[in-house]
Amino acid sequence: MKSIVFPMRVKVYILFVPLLIVFIAADTSSNISQTQSLAYGNTLVSYPQGTFELGFFNLEETNKIYLGIRYKNIPLRNIIWVANVGNPMKDSSAILKLNSSGNLVLTHNNTVVWSTSSPKEAQNPVVELLDSGNLVIRDGNSTNSNQEEYLWQSFDYPSDTMLPGMKIGWDLKRNHSRNLKSWKSNDDPAPGDLSWGIALNPYPEVIMMKGTEKYQRVGPWNGVQFSVFPEMTTNPIYHYEFVSNTEEVYYTWTLQQSSLITRAVLNQTTQQRIHYVWSDPDASWVVYSALPADECDHYGVCGANSYCKTSASPMCQCLQGFNPVSPEKWNSKNWSQGCVLKQPLSCTDNYTDQFVKYEGMKVPETTHTWLDQNITLDECKAKCLKNCSCMAYTSSNISGTGSGCVIWFGQLFDIVMLQSGGQDLYIRIPASELESEGTKVNDKSEHRRTVRRSGSAMGKLVDGQEIAVKRLSSSSEQGITEFITEVKLIAKLQHRNLVKLLGCCVEGEEKLLVYEYMVNGSLDSFIFVLNSIFALQNSRSNESGYMAPEYAVEGLFSIKSDVYSFGILLLEIICGIKNRALCHGNQTVNLVGYAWSLWKEDNALQLIDSSIKDSCVISEVLRCIHVSLLCVQQFPEDRPTMTSVIQMLGSQMELVEPKEPGFFPRRIPTEETSSSDQNRYASIDELSITTFNGR
Ligand SMILES: *[C@@H]1O[C@H](CO)[C@@H](O)[C@H](O)[C@H]1NC(C)=O
Ligand SMILES: *[C@@H]1O[C@H](CO)[C@@H](O)[C@H](O)[C@H]1NC(C)=O
Ligand SMILES: *[C@@H]1O[C@H](CO)[C@@H](O)[C@H](O)[C@H]1NC(C)=O
Ligand SMILES: *[C@@H]1O[C@H](CO)[C@@H](O)[C@H](O)[C@H]1NC(C)=O
Numbered sequence: 001m002k003s004i005v006f007p008m009r010v011k012v013y014i015l016f017v018p019l020l021i022v023f024i025a026a027d028t029s030s031n032i033s034q035t036q037s038l039a040y041g042n043t044l045v046s047y048p049q050g051t052f053e054l055g056f057f058n059l060e061e062t063n064k065i066y067l068g069i070r071y072k073n074i075p076l077r078n079i080i081w082v083a084n085v086g087n088p089m090k091d092s093s094a095i096l097k098l099n100s101s102g103n104l105v106l107t108h109n110n111t112v113v114w115s116t117s118s119p120k121e122a123q124n125p126v127v128e129l130l131d132s133g134n135l136v137i138r139d140g141n142s143t144n145s146n147q148e149e150y151l152w153q154s155f156d157y158p159s160d161t162m163l164p165g166m167k168i169g170w171d172l173k174r175n176h177s178r179n180l181k182s183w184k185s186n187d188d189p190a191p192g193d194l195s196w197g198i199a200l201n202p203y204p205e206v207i208m209m210k211g212t213e214k215y216q217r218v219g220p221w222n223g224v225q226f227s228v229f230p231e232m233t234t235n236p237i238y239h240y241e242f243v244s245n246t247e248e249v250y251y252t253w254t255l256q257q258s259s260l261i262t263r264a265v266l267n268q269t270t271q272q273r274i275h276y277v278w279s280d281p282d283a284s285w286v287v288y289s290a291l292p293a294d295e296c297d298h299y300g301v302c303g304a305n306s307y308c309k310t311s312a313s314p315m316c317q318c319l320q321g322f323n324p325v326s327p328e329k330w331n332s333k334n335w336s337q338g339c340v341l342k343q344p345l346s347c348t349d350n351y352t353d354q355f356v357k358y359e360g361m362k363v364p365e366t367t368h369t370w371l372d373q374n375i376t377l378d379e380c381k382a383k384c385l386k387n388c389s390c391m392a393y394t395s396s397n398i399s400g401t402g403s404g405c406v407i408w409f410g411q412l413f414d415i416v417m418l419q420s421g422g423q424d425l426y427i428r429i430p431a432s433e434l435e436s437e438g439t440k441v442n443d444k445s446e447h448r449r450t451v452r453r454s455g456s457a458m459g460k461l462v463d464g465q466e467i468a469v470k471r472l473s474s475s476s477e478q479g480i481t482e483f484i485t486e487v488k489l490i491a492k493l494q495h496r497n498l499v500k501l502l503g504c505c506v507e508g509e510e511k512l513l514v515y516e517y518m519v520n521g522s523l524d525s526f527i528f529v530l531n532s533i534f535a536l537q538n539s540r541s542n543e544s545g546y547m548a549p550e551y552a553v554e555g556l557f558s559i560k561s562d563v564y565s566f567g568i569l570l571l572e573i574i575c576g577i578k579n580r581a582l583c584h585g586n587q588t589v590n591l592v593g594y595a596w597s598l599w600k601e602d603n604a605l606q607l608i609d610s611s612i613k614d615s616c617v618i619s620e621v622l623r624c625i626h627v628s629l630l631c632v633q634q635f636p637e638d639r640p641t642m643t644s645v646i647q648m649l650g651s652q653m654e655l656v657e658p659k660e661p662g663f664f665p666r667r668i669p670t671e672e673t674s675s676s677d678q679n680r681y682a683s684i685d686e687l688s689i690t691t692f693n694g695r
Contacts, residue, residue, distance in 0.1 A: 032098055032127040033140065040065070040092035045072065046129040052080070054129050056094060059187040064088030066189060067096060067106055067114065069133060069154065071261070074278060077285060079189075080133050080161040080263065081154050084114040086190040098127055102137055102151050118151035119174075125151060133163045159189060162196075162264040168206070169198035169243075169250030178250070180273075182266035192268035201366040203396065203406045204249050208266075208273060208291065214299040216273075216292045217414055219362040219422075220406075221251070223397030227362040227422045228297060237262075262288070295641065296416045300365070303338025304411040307361070311419065315643065319412070320356045321429030338411070343430045347388035354434040355381065355393075355426040362416035363394060363425050364408050371396055373404040380405030384428065391428050398423045467502060467514050548636065548662070560636035563645065564662070567631025571595055574624055576609030592632050592661050599629060599658070623648075626655050634662025 032038055043055035053072045057079070058065045067083040084106060094108040102125035106114040122139035129135050135154035142149060155166050160182050162168060170177050179197035184190045193211045198204055205220035219227035221242035237260060242251045255262065261278035263285075272292065276285035292298050295315060296308035302316035303325075309315055316330075318339035324330030325337040345353050375383070377395055384390035389409040396404030402424075415425070505512040548564030568579050571591055579591040589597065598604050604625050605618065612621075627648050633639045638659060640648065648655060 032096070033124075037098075038096040040094055044127070044129050046131045046133070049131045051131045052129055052133045054135055056092070063090075065090070065092065065094060067094070068189075069129065069135060071278075074261070075283065079159075080163060081135070081157075081159045082189040083154075085159065087113055089113055098125055098137070102139075104137065104152070116152045120151050122151055132165045134165070159183070160266045164253055164255045164262065167248070167250035167252045168196065169204075169248065170200060171248050173247055180264075180266045182268040185268065192266075194266045194268060194271065194273075196266055196273055198249055198251070199366070200249060201369055202371045203366040203369040204244055205366050206251060210271070214365065214414075215271075216297055216299055217362070217365060218291065220366055222363075222395075222423050223399040223403075225421070227418060228293065228416065229291075295643070300414045302335045302415075304413055305339040305341075306335065307358070307415040307417050309417040311642070312417075313643065313646065319415075319427050319429075321427075321433035341429070343432060345388070345428065345430055351385045352431045353385060353428050354431045355384075355428055356434065358415075358417065358425045358427065360418050360420070360422040361425040362414070362418055362422055363406075364392060364412040365414045366406075366408075368409040369406055370409070371404070371406050373397070375405045377402060377405065380407065381426065383407060384426075392425060394423060394425050465516070467516065560639050560641075563631045563639045563642055564633075564636075566642070566645065567628040567639075568592065570624055570628040570631070571607075574609065574612075574621060574628070575607050576611065595625065595629065596658075596661055599625070623655070626658070629658035629661060630655065632661040633659060 032044060038044055038054070040056045043053040046052040050072055052069050054067070054069050056065055056067055057070070066085075066088055068079050069081040070078040071080065089108045091108075094106060094113065096104060096106050099105050102118050102120070102122045104116045104127060105112055116137065118137060122137075122141070124140035125137055126140035127135070127137050132155075136150045137152040138150050155163075156171070156176065156178055158166060158168070158178055158180050160180055162180055166178075168178055168180065177197055179195045182192035182194035184192040194208065194215070196208045197206070199207045203220050206218050206226060207214060208216040218229040221244070225240070226242075237255065237257055239254045239256055240251065241253070243249065262276065264273060264275045266272075267274050270290075272290045274290045275288040277288050278284075279286045294310050295301065296310045302308045305322045306316050306318050309317065314333060316333075316335040318324055318330075321342060322339035323342050324339050326334075329335075329337055330339075347353065372380075372383075373396055377393075380393045380395070383405065384393040384407045387407070387409070390407050391410065391412055392408040394406060395402035396406040412427070416422075501513060502516055503514045505514070548561035568591070572579060575591060575595070577591055595604070595607055598606050604622055607625060608616070608618075608621055627640075627645060630638075630640055630648075631645065
């Protein structure tokens with residue numbers, strides 16, 4: 001079944017510095033029993049598929065020897081687990097043995113370098129490396145392969161890598177937490193300062209720490225998802241699970257497509273949690289998502305009692321009824337002191353305080369919370385009102401009409417107003433601060449306006465929801481089944497800057513798409529992008545030219561993909577040409593390629609549309625061209641954020657030189673000499689569509 005578009009010949013946009021790692025394979029076996037041992041030069045290969053292997057490796061530059069697990073058939077950045085972190089061996093005289101009480105013991109020069117500590121003993125312990133990458137010690141006499149039955153497993157002691165099936169979080173029975181820890185550096189697996197795990201708050205949540213400081217939150221599990229987690233949308237690749245009960249609190253993911261090779265790594269260098277997918281033809285790890293995702297995703301950027309909104313300027317806003325602690329600092333974008341209530345709560349005075357409802361929020365950090373899964377939202381409100389330190393409440397589970405109650409005490413930190421996803425949040429304020437009964441604050445109500453545009457119409461659903469309807473051209477070659485499959489896929493994609501696709505209608509040649517109705521202007525640009533997704537799947541080309549490389553090939557939406565599209569649009573406005581194939585000299589390039597060649601020749605003036613040349617301020621237009629080239633960089637991390645774009649356009653600040661932009665078509669030789677543009681011009685970064693089949 002065709003399921004997803006995936007990059008196959010995309011130029012690598014994360015550059016890997018290959019580690020010089022030597023795994024010396026001589027003897028290989030699939031388990032170690034009590035009478036055997038593993039020495040330098042031997043490997044233990046995972047069974048039955050041989051995906052992983054356990055062995056000794058040295059980080060050559062430093063000549064330190066480690067025992068670890070790596071992908072057997074991946075040449076680079078392949079180590080997923082290290083035993084003797086922080087305690088490397090100097091020479092190859094190391095030996096790994098299973099002792100009679102069922103523990104693995106790594107010795108070097110007669111001293112124990114590392115060992116396991118199983119609480120249980122077994123008659124006949126056996127060590128096995130599973131195809132999941134989990135190294136386990138189990139009782140060889142028992143046929144039970146339940147995880148609970150293992151005497152010891154490496155999945156309980158993760159390094160910097162999370163693999164499918166691994167549980168990140170707490171085993172409460174053993175009071176043991178499973179966290180990811182970044183490597184100190186590319187050639188030192190000792191723990192760096194990033195870690196990723198679950199904070200056992202009353203309302204538990206996944207959190208990334210930098211040293212002892214909170215660094216990034218995806219928001220607590222709200223019964224459906226974490227509010228900020230790019231990978232988290234239901235999708236055909238991953239299945240996510242969050243479990244919280246008296247025995248364990250963890251989250252995990254499994255793959256719906258077993259042929260995919262995927263890992264999440266804490267990266268000390270970039271200070272991110274990066275989710276990679278292995279691309280065979282490129283022989284590289286391709287970024288699927290990265291956290292923190294944007295400026296608002298950095299813990300507590302706006303200080304206490306405020307919220308962050310990426311698209312707002314300034315991005316930090318005090319909650320309604322609150323003022324900046326220091327207006328001067330706040331106005332100079334020093335937000336760390338946060339906000340305070342303008343007037344005190346009238347807490348005990350007949351409970352007259354009110355609540356402001358915010359929609360689509362990442363809820364505050366959950367250290368000081370209280371949770372009851374069994375009461376209603378009304379009871380929750382009453383509970384909050386009666387406790388003078390309660391500042392906010394919401395449903396603990398948003399599925400269906402919502403259920404359960406979580407309340408927050410004291411200062412509120414790290415609230416984000418999201419453009420999609422998120423949940424309702426009720427903030428307590430004195431009645432006098434409530435501007436009008438039932439005030440609601442969210443992105444949509446702030447801007448909702450009526451717009452009519454050609455090719456689209458708007459209307460209302462029976463429940464009153466405003467919708468926009470777009471009719472697709474009937475000349476589209478696409479079959480109905482493919483159309484529906486793709487609509488389903490797109491409906492699952494979430495992006496904070498995109499409107500939601502609510503449904504579609506198909507009758508005969510007619511194809512209609514139904515959207516949530518939104519801010520003026522965003523509708524058509526979104527639909528244009530969405531059409532281009534269809535075009536992409538049909539013709540393997542990014543015909544519209546607005547799509548960022550990672551967007552086009554992976555369906556990976558990010559703030560930075562929008563920056564790319566903005567760059568193209570800006571260029572088109574300046575040049576008065578669409579981003580399509582055009583001739584420059586004897587080459588065929590698109591607008592980006594054309595602009596880049598002129599820029600390199602110091603000839604960017606030639607780009608300016610003759611109809612504006614006389615009336616414009618040349619230096620301003622050149623600045624715009626400069627900014628647009630920065631926006632269309634190949635790698636998302638090289639593109640500025642929209643906030644910086646605004647600063648760049650509105651100031652004289654010095655701009656960095658653009659590198660070669662991403663995704664510009666050149667003529668490539670093909671056997672077909674068809675006259676259609678689609679066949680003649682393919683991008684150097686040509687896309688192909690791969691189907692993931694179970695093996
Ligand atoms: C096996 O190794 C573990 C870990 O070093 C140790 O605690 C235990 O005493 C050893 N058992 C025997 C029988 O040597
Ligand atoms: C091995 O241990 C002995 C005694 O502790 C020590 O003298 C020797 O230097 C060690 N050798 C290595 C290679 O570490
Ligand atoms: C972290 O990212 C840097 C830069 O992209 C890369 O060179 C490095 O290999 C990455 N480290 C890990 C552990 O993935
Ligand atoms: C309010 O809640 C806090 C935190 O649970 C608790 O310590 C305090 O006793 C409560 N106060 C009242 C009046 O219930």
